Amino acid sequence: MEHAHALGPILTARAGYLWLIPLFPLVGAFINFVFGWRFERSGRKRLVHVVGVGAMALAFAVAVCAFLQLRALPDEHRFLQDTLWNMFTAGRVTVDLGFALDPLSMMMVLIITFIGMLIHVFSIGYMWDDEAKAYWRFFGWLNLFVFSMLLLVMGDNFVLMFFGWEGVGLCSYGLISFYYTDREKAAAGMKAFVVNRFGDFGFLAGLLLLFWGLGGAWAASGKAHGPTYEPEAALHATAGASTAAESQALAPTVEVGEGQVVKVGPTLNFRELRDQVVIEKTGIAEHLKDQKVWGFALLALIGICLFVGAMGKSAQLPLYVWLPDAMAGPTPVSALIHAATMVTAGVYMVARLNFIFALSPAAMAWVAFVGALTAIFAASIGFFQYDIKKVLAYSTVSQLGFMFIGVGVGAYWAGAYHLLTHAFFKATLFLGSGSVILGCHHEQDMRKMGGLKKYMPITRWTYLIACWAIAGFPWASGFYSKDEILWKAFTSEHLALFGVPTPWLGPAIYLVGIIAATGTSFYMFRSYFMTFTGEYRGGAGHAHEHGEDPHASVAAAHHADPHGHHDAHPQPDPAHGHVHAAHGAFPHVGAAAHDAHDAHGAHGGHGAHGGLPHESPWTITLVLSVLAAGAVLVSLLGIPAAWTGHEPLLEEWLKPALTAEVAFAEKPHSWEFLFQAIGVGAGAVGFLFAWLLYKDGKSTVPAALKQRFLAAWTVVYNKYYVDELYDLVVIRPSLAWSRALSWFDGHILDWLVNAVGAVTRGFARIDGLIDTYVVDGAVNAVAVLTAEGGKSLRRLQTGRVQTYLYGALAGGLAVILLNFLIH
Amino acid sequence: MLHVGLHHFLVLGALLFSLGVLTVATRRNAVGVLMGVELILNGANVNFVAFNHWVTGGISGQVFALFVIVLAAAEAAVGLAIVLALFQTFRSIDVRTADTMRE
Numbered sequence: 001m002e003h004a005h006a007l008g009p010i011l012t013a014r015a016g017y018l019w020l021i022p023l024f025p026l027v028g029a030f031i032n033f034v035f036g037w038r039f040e041r042s043g044r045k046r047l048v049h050v051v052g053v054g055a056m057a058l059a060f061a062v063a064v065c066a067f068l069q070l071r072a073l074p075d076e077h078r079f080l081q082d083t084l085w086n087m088f089t090a091g092r093v094t095v096d097l098g099f100a101l102d103p104l105s106m107m108m109v110l111i112i113t114f115i116g117m118l119i120h121v122f123s124i125g126y127m128w129d130d131e132a133k134a135y136w137r138f139f140g141w142l143n144l145f146v147f148s149m150l151l152l153v154m155g156d157n158f159v160l161m162f163f164g165w166e167g168v169g170l171c172s173y174g175l176i177s178f179y180y181t182d183r184e185k186a187a188a189g190m191k192a193f194v195v196n197r198f199g200d201f202g203f204l205a206g207l208l209l210l211f212w213g214l215g216g217a218w219a220a221s222g223k224a225h226g227p228t229y230e231p232e233a234a235l236h237a238t239a240g241a242s243t244a245a246e247s248q249a250l251a252p253t254v255e256v257g258e259g260q261v262v263k264v265g266p267t268l269n270f271r272e273l274r275d276q277v278v279i280e281k282t283g284i285a286e287h288l289k290d291q292k293v294w295g296f297a298l299l300a301l302i303g304i305c306l307f308v309g310a311m312g313k314s315a316q317l318p319l320y321v322w323l324p325d326a327m328a329g330p331t332p333v334s335a336l337i338h339a340a341t342m343v344t345a346g347v348y349m350v351a352r353l354n355f356i357f358a359l360s361p362a363a364m365a366w367v368a369f370v371g372a373l374t375a376i377f378a379a380s381i382g383f384f385q386y387d388i389k390k391v392l393a394y395s396t397v398s399q400l401g402f403m404f405i406g407v408g409v410g411a412y413w414a415g416a417y418h419l420l421t422h423a424f425f426k427a428t429l430f431l432g433s434g435s436v437i438l439g440c441h442h443e444q445d446m447r448k449m450g451g452l453k454k455y456m457p458i459t460r461w462t463y464l465i466a467c468w469a470i471a472g473f474p475w476a477s478g479f480y481s482k483d484e485i486l487w488k489a490f491t492s493e494h495l496a497l498f499g500v501p502t503p504w505l506g507p508a509i510y511l512v513g514i515i516a517a518t519g520t521s522f523y524m525f526r527s528y529f530m531t532f533t534g535e536y537r538g539g540a541g542h543a544h545e546h547g548e549d550p551h552a553s554v555a556a557a558h559h560a561d562p563h564g565h566h567d568a569h570p571q572p573d574p575a576h577g578h579v580h581a582a583h584g585a586f587p588h589v590g591a592a593a594h595d596a597h598d599a600h601g602a603h604g605g606h607g608a609h610g611g612l613p614h615e616s617p618w619t620i621t622l623v624l625s626v627l628a629a630g631a632v633l634v635s636l637l638g639i640p641a642a643w644t645g646h647e648p649l650l651e652e653w654l655k656p657a658l659t660a661e662v663a664f665a666e667k668p669h670s671w672e673f674l675f676q677a678i679g680v681g682a683g684a685v686g687f688l689f690a691w692l693l694y695k696d697g698k699s700t701v702p703a704a705l706k707q708r709f710l711a712a713w714t715v716v717y718n719k720y721y722v723d724e725l726y727d728l729v730v731i732r733p734s735l736a737w738s739r740a741l742s743w744f745d746g747h748i749l750d751w752l753v754n755a756v757g758a759v760t761r762g763f764a765r766i767d768g769l770i771d772t773y774v775v776d777g778a779v780n781a782v783a784v785l786t787a788e789g790g791k792s793l794r795r796l797q798t799g800r801v802q803t804y805l806y807g808a809l810a811g812g813l814a815v816i817l818l819n820f821l822i823h
Numbered sequence: 824m825l826h827v828g829l830h831h832f833l834v835l836g837a838l839l840f841s842l843g844v845l846t847v848a849t850r851r852n853a854v855g856v857l858m859g860v861e862l863i864l865n866g867a868n869v870n871f872v873a874f875n876h877w878v879t880g881g882i883s884g885q886v887f888a889l890f891v892i893v894l895a896a897a898e899a900a901v902g903l904a905i906v907l908a909l910f911q912t913f914r915s916i917d918v919r920t921a922d923t924m925r926e
Contacts, residue, residue, distance in 0.1 A: 799925030801918060805848055 007659055009262050009275040010102075011077045015069060018082035018099040020062045021109060022150040028055025029143035036136020045135055049124045052139035056117035056146065063106075063113045070106055078103055078656050079271070081156065095268055100156035104416060104657035107650075108153040108348055111423045115340040116146045118623045122431050123332040125619040126438060130330070132179055141178070142336065145171035149341035153348060158207055158268045161349070165203065165313065168342045169196040175337075176329040188328035195322040199312015203349075206305030210356065213291050213298045214266045214276075214284065254282045270352065277355050278659050285359060297499070302356065303363020307370070310346025314400045317374045321726060324393040324719070331434030334389060338396040339427035344419050347400065350407040351416050351658065358410060358660030361496035365505055368408025368495060372512040375401030377720075379519035383526070384717045387444050388433045391527045395470065396426060398516060402485055405509055409495065410662025411488030413651040417638050418485055420650070421469065421477035424631040428466035428624060429524075435459040435620050436531060439613040446527060450697050451536040455613040458621040460532045462628035467528045469631045471521035472683040477631055480638035480648075483679045486513045487672060491665040514682050521686025526694045534697035536613065640676075642669040832873030839866030853909055853916040857902040864895045 031051050039047040070078050083098035101109065120142060127138050148171055152164025170193075177189025253261045254276075264276045264284055276284040291298040310316065315323035326337055337343060350357060350367060357364050378397035385391045399422050406415025437444055439456050453460040469476035472483065492506035615621065637650040693702050706713050715721065796803075839862050846859025868888045875884025906916055913920045 797925055799922030801921075802848055809844070809848070 007278045008076070009260055009279065010079045010271050010656075012079045012081040012100075012271070013069075013073055013077055015066060015080035015082050015101070017062060018066060018080060018101060018154065019084055021059050021066070021113070022099070022147050022154060024055040024059040024062070025143040025147040025150065028052055029140045029147060032136045032140035032143065036140055040133075040136050045128075048136045048139050049120070052143055053117065053120045053124070055143055056113060056120045059146070059150070060110075060113035060117050063109045066101055067106055067110060070101060070103070075656055081271075083156070087159070092265055093268060095157055095159045097160070098156040099154040099160075100271065101154065102657040103654050104348070104351060105153045107416065107420060107654070108344070109150060111344075111420060112146060112149050112153065112340050115423050115427050115627070116142075116149075116336065118627060119332050119336050119340065119427065119431070121619050122335070122434065122623040123330075125617040126332055126434055127330060134178075138175075138178060138330065141171055141174045142332070145175065145336060145341055149345070152345055156270055158270070162204070162207070165200065165309075165345060168313070168345060169193055169200065172196070172326065172337055172342055175333040176326045178329050178333065182328075185328040188322075188325040191325050192322035195319050196312045199309045199319050199346075201309075202305045202307070202312070203309025206302050206307075206309060209293070209298065209302045209305060210273075211266045211268070213288055213302065214264075214273075274355055274659070277359070289359060297360065297362065299356070299360035300362040303360045304366055306349065306353065306356075307346075307363065307367050310349055310367075310404075311370070312346070313349075314343050314346025314404070315374075315397050316346070316370050316400065316404060317377060318722075320374060320378065320397045321723060323397055324390055327387070327389040327393055331389065331430060331437060334393070335427050335430035335434065338392070338430055339423045343396060343400055344403075344423070347403040347407060347415055347419050350404070351412045354407070354412045354658050354660040357407070358494075358662055361494050361501070362499065364408050364410060364662075365495035365497050365502060366408075368405050368489065368492075368509055369497075369505065371401045371404025371406075371408050372489075372509040372516075373401070374398065375405065375516040376512050376519065377401075379516045379523065380716055381719045382523040383519065384713060385523075386446050388436065388446050388449070388527055388531060389430075389444055391446075391523055392426070392429050392433055395429075395520065395524065396422075398520060399426065399470070401516070402482060402513065405489050405513055406481075406485040409485075409489045409492035409506060409509065410660070410664070411485060411492075412658040412660065413648075413654045414481060414484040414488055416654060416658070417648075417650050418478075418481035420637070421481045421631070421634050424627055424634055425466040425469040425476075425478060428462055428627040428631050429470070431620070431624055431627065432459050432463040432466065435616040435624060436463075436613075438616050438620070441613075446530040448537050449531045449613075450534040451532070452613055453532040455536070456532075456615045458615060459624060462621075462624040463532065464528060465628040466631055467524045470524050471687060472517055472679055474680065475632065475635060477633075477635040477638070479676075479679065479683075480635050480640065482517060483676050484638065484640060484648075486510050486517070486679060487675050488664060489513060490675065491667055493663045493665050514678065517679065518682040518686045521683040522690050523686075525687050525690035529690055529694035530697065533695060537697070640672065642672040642676075829873055829877040832869055832877075836866045836869035836873065839863070839869060841866075851917045851919060853906045853918050854903075856918060857899060857906065860898065860902070861895055864891055864898075867891060 028051050032048055036048050036051075039045060066080060070080055080101040081098065082100070083096045085097050087095045087097050089095075120139070123138065123142065127135055130138070132138075145168060148164045148167025150164070151167060152161055155161045155164060173189045173193040175189075176192050177186045179185045180189075253263050255261050262275045262279055262282055263272050264282050267273055267276070276282045277288070278285075288299055289297075293301055308319075311319045323338075323343065327334055329337075357367070375398045378394045378401065382391050382394035382398065385394065399418070403415045403418045403422070406412070406418055408415075435456065436449065436452060436459060439452070439459070440449060443449065465476065469478040472479045489506050490510040492509075493503060495502050495505045497505065637653075638648045641647045693699050693705075718724075843859045843862030843864075843866055846862060847856050848859075850856050850859060868891050871884040871888045871891070875881065875888075909921055910916050
């Protein structure tokens with residue numbers, strides 16, 4: 001990989017206020033968690049969302065200030081640094097509580113705070129009448145979620161990133177299990193948490209490998225160091241440092257010209273890492289490339305391990321299963337998870353570490369490959385879902401796949417751009433679906449919607465715009481990001497699998513991607529047509545139709561009762577729960593349906609509206625309008641160079657952060673136009689099919705097709721039985737394994753422990769006997785002998801002078817006699 | 824005619840000494856014990872004088888004898904005082920009663 005121009009170390013600018021950005025949501029969360037229930041109980045419920053939204057607004061305001069400051073700086077200076085204090089120092093490694101903003105994290109912070117703020121506003125309308133009666137808890141978690149995500153993107157080192165990484169996992173658990181009295185929803189939260197833990201393990205493993213690989217003292221080559229480097233001195237240096245300054249002084253450095261010195265060696269700081277890897281003169285990049293672990297290239301291992309972490313957070317195959325279940329949470333949570341936070345973490349991390357990934361074509365190929373597979377896999381599941389939120393969930397998984405294609409083939413800015421556009425249109429879609437669900441009295445099944453455009457015009461238009469964007473039609477943002485990604489995938493020349501360059505992989509990924517894009521367009525417009533066109537189907541029962549659905553539609557069948565029936569028995573009936581229990585260890589289909597059921601039960605008073613859908617309150621429609629406008633306007637940031645002759649604004653903006661240069665084939669612009677046309681064509685094909693099959697809900701073709709391909713339909717409808725597969729492959733073996741271990745523990749280990757105990761007790765008893773009889777006996781014997789001796793000897797002491805005289809005389813006699821004897 | 828020589832005196836001294844020891848060892852009466860002590864001292868005196876006369880010459884043995892006599896007088900005075908104290912304490916001068924030092 002050749003660098004067109006030599007890169008220098010990042011020049012930082014101080015911005016002492018950055019800590020305020022995560023602080024506000026944290027304080028908001030604190031206030032709501034500690035005092036929120038008092039506000040709510042004392043009738044000042046309004047305060048809860050004033051605090052929640054206020055914290056977000058303040059954070060956004062500070063973020064905008066930071067953006068303005070960053071923008072005013074020259075390109076190579078665009079790095080704001082705010083170090084609060086040193087958290088710990090170990091040898092040459094220092095970890096600060098420090099925040100940093102470069103163009104990439106700036107973009108993320110703006111997305112998180114802006115869309116997060118809008119979602120907070122949306123939640124006011126959505127959660128006000130919620131039956132859980134925990135308005136404060138909802139806003140507390142929401143704020144904490146945003147705080148964690150801000151920590152993740154703003155932390156200037158891996159430790160803070162990992163705090164945030166785990167924090168969003170925790171908060172997603174708290175929010176998905178928001179209705180924790182429902183076992184299935186609580187289980188969905190747990191599933192999200194556990195699946196994420198799998199990914200986190202990979203992240204941690206990759207991080208430690210990277211840390212290890214940067215070390216040079218044990219490496220044979222020693223290239224990592226400058227000419228003045230003394231290995232022994234460096235080794236000894238690990239001893240002394242106790243403060244950051246000392247540590248800094250001890251760290252091995254390489255001079256890279258004009259008095260610029262770069263710290264090399266193991267580090268947790270992104271900037272230090274970036275400087276030493278990116279600047280060729282330090283030799284660190286070569287050093288990393290040369291290393292192998294058990295015959296595998298170290299860099300590929302690092303990249304793949306880190307990507308496993310990204311898989312967990314960003315819901316890629318095979319760790320995507322938690323995301324659809326995350327629908328168990330309230331809809332704003334889904335929007336927050338899917339649009340602004342959490343799932344973008346993985347993409348962000350790969351983009352942040354672009355310089356590491358770029359060094360390993362194998363790791364990048366895997367990222368792109370898994371991304372493409374996920375994109376088409378999740379899109380196909382989305383085809384036949386009836387739950388509007390499920391469609392969107394699988395759409396998110398699929399779109400995340402696109403982002404990974406982008407960052408995987410080396411088009412980091414395109415991946416990040418898709419992240420941005422997706423944040424807008426997916427937030428619109430999710431909040432739109434939330435508005436629909438609210439308007440239809442907590443109905444989520446699209447078969448019981450239809451014709452809503454009459455009742456909810458604003459929701460309908462915003463939803464349509466977002467569909468337009470996600471399907472990839474020009475003038476809405478999705479087109480620019482998706483086409484850029486696919487174009488870059490096609491021209492990619494960087495990928496390699498198992499050390500062999502694979503020029504065919506890029507076009508293959510392109511092909512998969514374009515099919516997935518067609519599918520995206522199809523299922524999104526299907527959801528649009530089913531929801532908003534035709535006649536409203538909410539009033540009548542559709543039990544006969546549901547009855548035909550095998551397996552997974554059991555929950556839906558229950559669900560299909562007429563509304564009046566629901567109100568008659570608001571408690572979930574036991575048979576319903578039983579069906580789910582038999583269905584598998586993870587609640588998937590059931591969770592969302594159950595949600596609606598319960599919500600409706602508690603919402604009996606809603607029937608007074610006459611059962612017809614209604615438009616949502618102004619907070620919701622306002623948010624939808626803003627987001628839909630955003631979904632169109634962010635397209636301005638990514639108008640391709642082929643159109644204007646000027647590189648896209650966002651690419652230019654992100655350039656200082658995404659320094660890795662990856663080889664792409666040079667193709668004339670005419671090719672690019674052709675591919676854009678193909679992209680639009682793919683979207684149009686998807687739209688056309690959706691229009692033909694689902695427009696106004698009149699066509700009988702879908703039902704006929706379903707009958708014709710019932711087996712295939714069943715497999716896809718049940719999400720390829722992946723959850724069941726997990727149940728079979730992961731959960732049951734682990735349960736069996738734990739049972740075996742439990743048996744082993746209960747029988748073998750306990751037996752061993754007991755045996756050891758028994759032997760010890762036997763020994764102790766013998767020892768006790770010895771002690772009692774031998775040792776005590778000896779001691780007592782000495783005592784008794786002494787006492788008896790004393791008793792008998794005391795008779796000699798008569799106190800009479802004459803007795804003593806006898807003694808003296810006897811002594812004298814004895815001396816005399818001895819005298820005779822000796823001679 | 825019996826010739827009186829050193830041996831006779833030595834035998835006399837030994838007899839006196841032995842009788843003195845016997846008296847000290849066996850008498851119950853404290854005054855008797857003191858008298859036994861006088862016998863012992865005088866047995867020794869006989870030896871001093873006899874050896875002075877027959878063996879060494881000069882007067883040193885006789886001076887020793889005189890010293891012993893003075894010493895015996897002093898001893899008798901102290902001894903009798905002890906006997907008086909003994910009597911006042913135990914209302915008896917039997918030496919067997921004075922055994923409170925036994926334990």
